Amino acid sequence: MKLSVVIPAHNEEGSIATTVRDLVSTLEEEQIIHEIIIVNDNSTDRTAEILSELEVDYASVREIRNAPPNGFGLAVRKGLESFTGDAVAVFMADASDRPEDLVKFFRVMVSQEVDCVFGTRFHRAARIVDYPLPKRILNRLANWFVQFLFGLRYNDVTNAFKLYRRHVIDGVKPLLSNHFNLTVEIPLKAIVRGYSFQVVPNDWINRKSGVSKLKIKEMGSRYLFVVLYCFIEKWLSRGDYRREKMAQLSELRENP
DSSP states (O other): OOEEEEEEESSOTTTHHHHHHHHHHHHHHTTOOEEEEEEEOSOOSSHHHHHHHHHHHOTTEEEEEOOSSOOHHHHHHHHHTTOOSSEEEEOOTTSOSOHHHHHHHHHHHHHHTOSEEEEESSSTTOOEESOOHHHHHHHHHHHHHHHHHHTOOOOOTTOOOEEEEHHHHHHTOSOOOSSTTHHHHHHHHHHHTTOOEEEEEOOEEOOSSSOOOOOHHHHHHHHHHHHHHHHHHHHHSTTTTOHHHHHHHHHHHHOO
16 A cells, blocks of 8 residues: 655745655655655745755655645645555645654554544644644634534544545545645545544644744634535535445446
């Protein structure tokens, strides 16, 4: 089973090399067949130059460029159009995610044969380092709202760090989000459409260099839009997009 990792990168010259080198080292040590796709999201610093060096150093690393306009969601979507693995993870360029946790996600997906593995930073087995208090409060409020609206026990839908099988990515299209709200759109669509998932604790460590690209004031309405969009699908689509029904229709087409 081949693992693809999509890393969106916008002006990440201070962290991208360390992030990629640690990730490659860990995956090679664990003997996981992999590719790492770094989406250069219109960077204006030395990110492009560093990515060229990484491509030379590692055969599994590939840079692709996201055409303007830039945006986290657009960059991730570009990567999701290009991966070749059996499963794909979204991994942050700023080293806030741990390669060891990605290995854990992958092992759970394989051993439990689930469609998705969702990380949660808010679990007694997870470790959070230097999470700004205002963002943490807003994060908890947003996730409680989603939990209440959808009746979920999963408490970290906004966590970007997740792993999906290829057929899930195909099954949640078309994707609408251009920004960080994509981190909510994909898992909510996967849940609403009936894909199986397992929740695994993961650590989160605040970036040591660079500037966070998440602008809370700009994202509130975008998060709300995609949450309500998925909620409407859940209650008004009459299950038209659920995995079981789609699979049955596919089987009928193949065996009329």
